[in-house]
Amino acid sequence: MALAAGIWWWTTRNRESTDDAQVDAGVTPIAARVGGTVMSLPIVDNQQVSEGTVLVVIDKRDFEIALERARAELADAEASAAAARAGVPITSTTAASNVSTAKGSVEQVTSEVGAAEQAIEAAKARLTTAHARQREAVAKATKSAKDVERFKPLLAKDEIAQQQFDAAVAAANADAAASESTAALVVEAELDVRVAQSGLVQARAKLQQASAGLSEAQTGPEQVKVTRARAAAAEARVMQARAVVKQAETNLEYTTVKAPVKGTVSKKSVEVGQQIQPGQALMAVIPLDRVWITANFKETQVERIRPGQRVTIRADAYDGKTFDGKVESLAAATGARFSLLPPDNSTGNYVKVVQRIPIRISLDAGQDPEHLLRPGMSVVPTVHTD
Numbered sequence: 001m002a003l004a005a006g007i008w009w010w011t012t013r014n015r016e017s018t019d020d021a022q023v024d025a026g027v028t029p030i031a032a033r034v035g036g037t038v039m040s041l042p043i044v045d046n047q048q049v050s051e052g053t054v055l056v057v058i059d060k061r062d063f064e065i066a067l068e069r070a071r072a073e074l075a076d077a078e079a080s081a082a083a084a085r086a087g088v089p090i091t092s093t094t095a096a097s098n099v100s101t102a103k104g105s106v107e108q109v110t111s112e113v114g115a116a117e118q119a120i121e122a123a124k125a126r127l128t129t130a131h132a133r134q135r136e137a138v139a140k141a142t143k144s145a146k147d148v149e150r151f152k153p154l155l156a157k158d159e160i161a162q163q164q165f166d167a168a169v170a171a172a173n174a175d176a177a178a179s180e181s182t183a184a185l186v187v188e189a190e191l192d193v194r195v196a197q198s199g200l201v202q203a204r205a206k207l208q209q210a211s212a213g214l215s216e217a218q219t220g221p222e223q224v225k226v227t228r229a230r231a232a233a234a235e236a237r238v239m240q241a242r243a244v245v246k247q248a249e250t251n252l253e254y255t256t257v258k259a260p261v262k263g264t265v266s267k268k269s270v271e272v273g274q275q276i277q278p279g280q281a282l283m284a285v286i287p288l289d290r291v292w293i294t295a296n297f298k299e300t301q302v303e304r305i306r307p308g309q310r311v312t313i314r315a316d317a318y319d320g321k322t323f324d325g326k327v328e329s330l331a332a333a334t335g336a337r338f339s340l341l342p343p344d345n346s347t348g349n350y351v352k353v354v355q356r357i358p359i360r361i362s363l364d365a366g367q368d369p370e371h372l373l374r375p376g377m378s379v380v381p382t383v384h385t386d
Helices: 002-012 061-156 162-217 220-254
Strands: 015-017 021-024 028-031 036-040 054-058 256-258 263-266 281-286 292-298 310-315 322-330 356-363 379-384
Touching (some): 054 281, 220 256
Antiparallel strands (some): 015 379, 036 054, 054 256
């Protein structure tokens, strides 16, 4: 008896084993990204599928219409953006041309104002000369008329010759005519002054109008900024329309649900003709070629367990069939710490319980080519700590 006990101790002294272990695997949930009516379901429950295999086909017609509408809106936005971009150089060129033209107009009208002012000065000078000549002619005509009046009594007394009197009369008539001529020159000069003053008023009005046109033309840079802002807004609408097209294309792609990984279809909960909603769970895909073992060892057993140690795994379901693996990692806390209601030992009702630490064990390559190990199966792993 003692010999048997010794042999048992010798064979198990570098072994740590637990029956609190099971097979685990990643479960990939398959959910709908868009809503609609299921048109086709080319798979069945528990079917093996490859990555990219079509699992569910949703009615595409609404999404195809949405894509066509989005593409039409994109075409409209691109046309508007092209027109806005073309308007920028046109506005810039027009603004520069308007400023140059307005400056030339202001310079020209300014010259006209100067010429009108000079014309007024010249007309006033002519008027002054005409007034002077008129005064001189009137004085001369008055003197000639007085000479005639003075010569009349002398002629009657035969104190002067008839020829002298006639000469005086002729001179008086000539001086009177000259006086009338100078009066006409004064009227003409006064008319010239009024015409020149009217021309100055018109020239100044044109200058004011040209200055207003220049001020308006100088707002061209602001108009260019506005045009550029409109072009930028049109470009933004193009980007927005492209995003809508991309989203519509993506939604159309989502109508075909494909397997993201290789594995086995499980828990299928959808049928043909069913109306599904975005985010609705349809099935799950379990990659059986990437299973591992989760073994819950007692805290008194993990002292000598280290990552990389060899592990022998016995499966309950297959009459003790064993698989080889190795310790991959130890959990950061005990299983109780991850429970829904972790224990609180500070309440005063403390009862010491041996805790268990989850240890992840990976299978060696080629250990389960037939995928016999399924998630949830019970196994008994034995860690070789020597």
